[in-house]
Amino acid sequence: MHNNSMKPLAYEACPQCDLLLNAEAIAVGIKAHCPRCGCLLYRPRHYSIERSFALSLTGLILFIPVNLLPLVGIVVLDNAQDASLWSGVASLYEEGLWGVAALVFLASLFFPFLKIMLSLLISGHLYFRKTHRHLSIWMRTLQHLDEWAMLEVYTLGIIVACVKLASRTELKFGFGLAAFIALLLVIVMLSSSLDEHLFWRRIDALNKSARKKT
Amino acid sequence: MSISNKKSALRQGLLRCHNCGYITTVLSTNTDNTPAAGTLNHCPRCDGELHARLPNSFQRTAALLCSAFILYIPANIFPIMIVTKFGVPEPHTIISGIVALINGGMIPIATLVFIASVLVPLIKMLGLSILLWAVQHRWQRNLRLLTVVYRLIAFVGRWSMLDIFMISILVSIVSSEALEQVLAGPAATAFAAVVVLTMLAANSFDPRLLWDRLGAH
Ligand SMILES: [Zn+2]
Ligand SMILES: [Zn+2]
Numbered sequence: 001m002h003n004n005s006m007k008p009l010a011y012e013a014c015p016q017c018d019l020l021l022n023a024e025a026i027a028v029g030i031k032a033h034c035p036r037c038g039c040l041l042y043r044p045r046h047y048s049i050e051r052s053f054a055l056s057l058t059g060l061i062l063f064i065p066v067n068l069l070p071l072v073g074i075v076v077l078d079n080a081q082d083a084s085l086w087s088g089v090a091s092l093y094e095e096g097l098w099g100v101a102a103l104v105f106l107a108s109l110f111f112p113f114l115k116i117m118l119s120l121l122i123s124g125h126l127y128f129r130k131t132h133r134h135l136s137i138w139m140r141t142l143q144h145l146d147e148w149a150m151l152e153v154y155t156l157g158i159i160v161a162c163v164k165l166a167s168r169t170e171l172k173f174g175f176g177l178a179a180f181i182a183l184l185l186v187i188v189m190l191s192s193s194l195d196e197h198l199f200w201r202r203i204d205a206l207n208k209s210a211r212k213k214t
Numbered sequence: 215m216s217i218s219n220k221k222s223a224l225r226q227g228l229l230r231c232h233n234c235g236y237i238t239t240v241l242s243t244n245t246d247n248t249p250a251a252g253t254l255n256h257c258p259r260c261d262g263e264l265h266a267r268l269p270n271s272f273q274r275t276a277a278l279l280c281s282a283f284i285l286y287i288p289a290n291i292f293p294i295m296i297v298t299k300f301g302v303p304e305p306h307t308i309i310s311g312i313v314a315l316i317n318g319g320m321i322p323i324a325t326l327v328f329i330a331s332v333l334v335p336l337i338k339m340l341g342l343s344i345l346l347w348a349v350q351h352r353w354q355r356n357l358r359l360l361t362v363v364y365r366l367i368a369f370v371g372r373w374s375m376l377d378i379f380m381i382s383i384l385v386s387i388v389s390s391e392a393l394e395q396v397l398a399g400p401a402a403t404a405f406a407a408v409v410v411l412t413m414l415a416a417n418s419f420d421p422r423l424l425w426d427r428l429g430a431h
Contacts, residue, residue, distance in 0.1 A: 011237050013223035013230035016361055017425040020223040022216050035217055037361040037425070074387055076394075081387055088382035091389070097398050100406045104382045107375060136260045140233045147413070150372050150379075156326070157379025163323045164315075164384065200234040204259050 014039055048195035049126045049202070055190045056120035062183040063113060069176030072162060074169045084176060085109055111149035112187060118142040119190055126202045131210040135203050146191065151184045222425060224266050233262035240266065271420040272349060278415035279342050285404045285411065286335065293399035295381055305399060308332065308377065330376035331405070338374075338412045341367045345419060352427040364421045371413045378406050 012021045017037040026032050032041040045051070070082030085108055092101035118138050125132050158180075162171055223230055229240045236259040257264055268274075293305030306314065308331050315324035341363050348360055381398050388396040 011223070011228060012235065013228065013237060015230065015232065015235070016364070016421045017357075018222040018224055018230065018422040019217065019425075020219065020221060020226060020228060024216065037358055037421075039361065039365070072383070072387065081389065083383050083387040087386040088379075091386040092382055092398055092402075095385070095398060097403055100378060100382070100398060100402050103375075103406050103410065104378060108379065136262070140260060140262050143233065147368075147372055150375055153372055153375045154379045156330075156373075156376050158383060160323055160327060160376065160380045161383040161387070163320060164380075165387070167318060167320070197235065200236070200259065 012041070014041065042197055043195075044198070045193050045195040048193055048198050049123050051193040052119050052123035052190060053127045055186050055193065056116050056123060059116040059183060059186040059190065060120060062179055062186060063116065065176060065179035066183050067109075069179065070174050071158060071177045071180055072165075073172045073174065074165055075172065076169060080172075082174070085180075107148060107150040108154045111145055112151050112183075115142065115145050115149045115187065116190070118145070119194070122199065122203075126199065126206070129206065131206040135206065139199060139203060143196065149187065151180075151187055155181070155184055222422070222428075224422075224426075229264060229266050231257040231260060231262060231264060232268070233257065234260040236260065238264065267422055267426075268418060268420040271418055271423060272346065274418040275342060275415045276346055278411050278418065279339060279346070282335075282339055282408050282411040282415060285408050286339070289401050289404035289408050292401035292404065294377065294401040294405060295384070296397040296399050298395040298397070300394075307401065308405070327377065327380075330373050334370050334374045335408055335412060338367050338371060338416065342412070342415055342419065345421075345424070349423045349427075353424070354428055357424050357428065360424050361421050364416075364419065364424075367416050371409070371416055374409045374412075375406075378402060378409070 014034040016039040019036045073082040089105045295306045384396045
């Protein structure tokens with residue numbers, strides 16, 4: 001029975017309505033939708049592994065200035081005040097709102113970082129065709145992480161805060177903000193270039209060849 | 215991809231791994247939709263746990279949704295932000311913050327904040343209630359529309375965090391105690407909890423429960 005179930009079946013199932021579908025090869029540039037519920041099933045990508053590897057490496061480098069430099073600042077009576085990703089978390093924590101502070105920390109710093117690290121590890125292993133026993137766990141974690149990394153929402157938060165402040169004081173934008181916007185673009189491109197079907201097929205092939213060797 | 219036959223995979227003894235999409239055969243399932251003894255418990259491809267449907271989907275979603283509804287009240291009654299100008303504290307609730315933006319002539323930003331902090335949480339909570347109601351009462355019509363509602367809820371969920379992020383920036387930037395100071399209020403915790411709870415509720419809802427009733431009797 002185990003042997004039989006290891007053989008891939010020529011079927012797919014819709015994740016949202018469970019309709020059984022015949023598996024078909026889909027060309028790059030075409031979106032496959034479920035005929036019953038309309039759910040987006042598959043959207044193949046060009047050079048998914050190479051792009052993910054390059055983007056996550058760029059993202060990791062951008063993380064350094066984003067963490068160290070202030071995003072926006074104001075000048076009050078010759079007294080400059082800055083806000084960075086960390087200072088927002090720190091002020092909330094000092095005020096005693098540790099729950100909100102933890103959530104802001106996770107959504108704006110920890111999960112985006114974890115997402116980039118996992119993408120780098122997975123695409124790096126796939127790119128160099130190296131196997132690792134945690135490859136499946138990394139990939140599963142990465143899939144569940146997606147909606148909890150909220151840099152695009154944070155960007156909107158920066159814009160609203162800036163509009164509120166701009167009516168009263170003069171704003172100054174630092175290099176940190178430019179790095180932050182670059183990081184945002186990298187993360188958005190990373191999400192769209194990741195071809196989950198391809199990644200899982202490659203991970204499966206690597207795991208199988210590793211099992212054969214031992 | 216073409217339709218194999220107009221039936222669900224599970225009713226034909228096939229099970230989709232919710233992590234990697236791999237299809238395995240099941241011999242039988244228990245009443246709680248877990249694979250019965252003698253069948254696979256872990257996906258042969260990704261080694262994740264196999265479930266025919268998300269475990270206890272209905273109960274989990276209902277419990278998380280109820281908690282979100284309850285916390286939505288303090289989130290709107292208590293101040294989310296306290297602005298102290300020249301030593302005079304001025305508390306703002308979510309609604310009064312939006313009113314202040316309108317009075318200040320910042321209509322586009324007021325609309326944005328209204329959508330993210332008022333409309334989105336309400337749409338999410340009402341939408342999930344309708345989805346649970348539809349599963350409970352075995353609706354067989356408009357299933358496609360209900361699935362679109364589910365996708366909408368899953369997509370918009372995270373955007374309610376806008377207010378929380380904006381406050382975290384304002385709190386750290388406006389802290390010159392002589393002139394003006396911004397503090398986060400108690401509603402911030404409640405509102406953040408509402409956002410997280412509704413996101414978790416949407417994640418634990420399995421839209422396939424809607425389609426499982428189709429033609430079942
Ligand atoms: Zn479907
Ligand atoms: Zn799997």
